[in-house]
Amino acid sequence: MKVAICAQGTHLDAPMDLRFGRCPYFVVADPQTGEWEHVPNPGPGAAGGAGIQAAQLMIKLKVDAVITGRLGPNAMEVLKKAGIKVYEGTVGTVRQNLEAYRQNRLPLLTQPNAPGGHKP
Template structure:
């Protein structure tokens, strides 16, 4: 099963990134085989809708779970519609967070844990 982890760099020992839509990479780990790959987050530089674009990237990558620190309502909705589970509580490195997931130490989210972003100041 493929699990995606928000990461600052594209490798298994990368520090995790707290942001979902704006993290620069995801490390996608097959928890059964231990194989992994770095996946650039193509949505992270978008002017708006980064969470939605990022969620769609992971849907297209075939992941079944996402490990995050924070995630907003729009991204959460896209992932939920695709049947992708979202877990919070990552810390340290990608590898450490995957191990925490394997041991059942991360919390399954049923709703977003970050507010919708405001568009104040934009015309």
């Protein structure tokens, strides 16, 4: 089981980043074992399609769920098709959001909650 949390830094106590496509890092954690690692997001450097690119990364990392604040329509479409669940996190640290996820306190996101990003 792997969960990716949008993060402003490289560890569990970094603040969560509410953006999906343009958050600088993902902290990828196993909620059962507590093991985790950080993965840089290629999105912030993209002129367009950051959300799509980040969604592709989620597929490559074989995560089961994503915790983010906002998600646009393109990224949502990709994650849905890939069968990756999206949960809406809140302001706080990565650790706090992971804990909230473990306790089933994060709402499941099934529709995009942000407009499409920067177009080419």
